[in-house]
Amino acid sequence: MAYSDKVLDHYENPRNVGVLDKSDPNVGTGMVGAPACGDVMKLQIKVNEQGVIEDAKFKTYGCGSAIASSSLLTEWVKGKTIEQAGKIKNTQIAEELALPPVKIHCSVLAEDAIKAAIADYRTKATGKGSKADAA
Amino acid sequence: MKKPIYLDYSATTPVDPRVAEKMCKYLTLDGEFGNPASRSHSFGWHAEEAVEEARAHVAALIGADRKEIVWTSGATESDNLAIKGVANFYGKKGRHIVTCKTEHKAVLDTCRQLEREGFEVTYLDPEPNGLLDLEKLKAAIRPDTILVSVMHVNNEIGVIQDIAAIGKIARERGALFHCDAAQSTGKVPIDVNAMNVDLMSLSAHKTYGPKGIGALYVRRKPRVRLEAQMHGGGHERGMRSGTLAPHQCVGMGEAFRYAKQEMAAEIERIRGLRDRMLSALKDMPEVYVNGDLDRRVAHNLNMSFNFVEGESLIMALKDIAVSSGSACTSASLEPSYVLRALGRNDELAHSSIRFTLGRFTTQEEVDYAAMLVKEKVAKLRELSPLWEMHQEGVDISKVQWAAH
Numbered sequence: 001m002a003y004s005d006k007v008l009d010h011y012e013n014p015r016n017v018g019v020l021d022k023s024d025p026n027v028g029t030g031m032v033g034a035p036a037c038g039d040v041m042k043l044q045i046k047v048n049e050q051g052v053i054e055d056a057k058f059k060t061y062g063c064g065s066a067i068a069s070s071s072l073l074t075e076w077v078k079g080k081t082i083e084q085a086g087k088i089k090n091t092q093i094a095e096e097l098a099l100p101p102v103k104i105h106c107s108v109l110a111e112d113a114i115k116a117a118i119a120d121y122r123t124k125a126t127g128k129g130s131k132a133d134a135a
Numbered sequence: 136m137k138k139p140i141y142l143d144y145s146a147t148t149p150v151d152p153r154v155a156e157k158m159c160k161y162l163t164l165d166g167e168f169g170n171p172a173s174r175s176h177s178f179g180w181h182a183e184e185a186v187e188e189a190r191a192h193v194a195a196l197i198g199a200d201r202k203e204i205v206w207t208s209g210a211t212e213s214d215n216l217a218i219k220g221v222a223n224f225y226g227k228k229g230r231h232i233v234t235c236k237t238e239h240k241a242v243l244d245t246c247r248q249l250e251r252e253g254f255e256v257t258y259l260d261p262e263p264n265g266l267l268d269l270e271k272l273k274a275a276i277r278p279d280t281i282l283v284s285v286m287h288v289n290n291e292i293g294v295i296q297d298i299a300a301i302g303k304i305a306r307e308r309g310a311l312f313h314c315d316a317a318q319s320t321g322k323v324p325i326d327v328n329a330m331n332v333d334l335m336s337l338s339a340h341k342t343y344g345p346k347g348i349g350a351l352y353v354r355r356k357p358r359v360r361l362e363a364q365m366h367g368g369g370h371e372r373g374m375r376s377g378t379l380a381p382h383q384c385v386g387m388g389e390a391f392r393y394a395k396q397e398m399a400a401e402i403e404r405i406r407g408l409r410d411r412m413l414s415a416l417k418d419m420p421e422v423y424v425n426g427d428l429d430r431r432v433a434h435n436l437n438m439s440f441n442f443v444e445g446e447s448l449i450m451a452l453k454d455i456a457v458s459s460g461s462a463c464t465s466a467s468l469e470p471s472y473v474l475r476a477l478g479r480n481d482e483l484a485h486s487s488i489r490f491t492l493g494r495f496t497t498q499e500e501v502d503y504a505a506m507l508v509k510e511k512v513a514k515l516r517e518l519s520p521l522w523e524m525h526q527e528g529v530d531i532s533k534v535q536w537a538a539h
Contacts, residue, residue, distance in 0.1 A: 014518060017518055031520065033536070034536030035481055036481035036482075038485045041520070042523075060519070060520065061443070061518075061519040061522075062444050062447065063446040067518065
């Protein structure tokens with residue numbers, strides 16, 4: 001199967017691989033997917049007092065498209081407010097990376113990952129969470 | 136060293152140059168291009184001679200008589216002809232077939248088709264090492280069982296079934312025994328008589344012959360009957376009509392002739408390379424060999440690199456041509472059914488790579504491949520949240536995942 005140049009670039013030079021301190025109240029962590037399905041994405045965001053994502057890190061177990069989707073996502077969310085980041089759609093990721101139909105689920109997983117990370121951050125920040133945004 | 140390095144010899148092999156050279160003599164006007172079924176002139180006679188000589192070479196590799204060899208388009212057709220042919224001919228005697236879950240799709244899908252036509256099929260589970268438990272086989276054979284179909288060497292994990300024992304059991308119980316030997320010719324000695332095989336599927340292109348041709352061994356003593364699946368001019372004693380392709384037949388014959396001559400030395404050389412590769416990789420943490428290591432063909436190494444997904448590993452290993460048990464490229468996202476049948480969990484099934492070495496593999500290539508695998512697995516593990524959890528002591532199997 002042929003991958004697009006953008007997928008290959010993100011796969012070979014993944015951006016923002018790493019870990020943020022889970023216990024930091026300003027860090028939200030989202031882990032989505034399942035090993036049985038062949039992909040697991042972990043996305044972490046660090047949010048400042050203005051609600052802007054100042055850092056993002058990921059680790060992904062999965063195919064090249066899954067790695068590229070999460071790598072691209074970390075680039076996109078940095079500097080965005082959590083509201084803006086929560087509006088990123090899987091179709092934008094799929095389009096940017098020119099994912100073929102069988103790989104669309106990778107972009108869906110990336111969208112789920114940022115939503116999960118934001119929900120985790122909000123849960124920590126408010127102590128109650130706002131589950132509505134995590135849907 | 137030329138890259139990419141080909142380590143996928145179980146998918147197909149290149150045609151041996153000596154074979155290709157001979158094949159070319161059976162195509163053009165200045166060669167023997169005749170129709171072997173033409174009885175009225177020397178063009179036909181010469182082509183027929185070539186085809187019959189090739190047939191004898193194929194028969195010799197498996198200890199058969201040349202009259203027991205039926206040319207087909209490949210092992211898939213041979214599997215279809217054997218299984219459907221027996222089912223259609225002996226369907227009045229019984230309607231039960233026994234096979235194994237790790238068979239090639241050409242066998243499994245043919246059995247599924249027969250189920251739709253009213254036959255009953257038992258699909259045996261292999262043991263965790265990939266081999267059949269003969270007691271379970273005995274228990275599965277019933278008075279109405281007409282056929283047992285078990286492959287000789289598994290295409291994914293390379294394990295060698297005890298064909299002689301399986302053939303003996305089938306014969307004692309009055310069932311015919313079909314064996315798919317596409318992966319074993321030239322890799323394991325075969326004797327259809329000592330192994331009690333009634334029908335054997337053969338492929339040319341896994342043994343340095345051309346694609347597009349195979350054969351089916353059909354026992355004559357005691358005689359095994361088949362209902363033809365391809366009707367026409369009555370070629371191949373009515374079992375498989377269609378004009379023979381002399382260049383293809385000659386190619387398979389030559390390939391099998393060299394296999395018989397050179398097999399013993401070739402296997403030992405390749406085993407040395409395979410073991411060298413294994414010893415370079417086996418000390419990495421969390422790597423597992425899939426399938427029995429001792430009862431396995433010399434050229435196969437199937438390993439799971441835990442916490443790394445197979446397709447991304449293949450992408451990282453673009454300088455070597457290998458295949459993965461992970462089928463993420465298909466819409467189903469199902470990992471290898473063979474590894475699942477061995478009871479391997481999903482992570483390990485998704486993390487598997489099959490390396491298959493062959494006639495033209497060099498030590499330099501194997502060393503480079505092993506070095507590359509170690510480097511890329513380490514890199515992908517740095518990217519893997521599962522590896523991180525494993526390092527932190529989390530038991531991945533206990534985590535509640537939201538399956539998608």
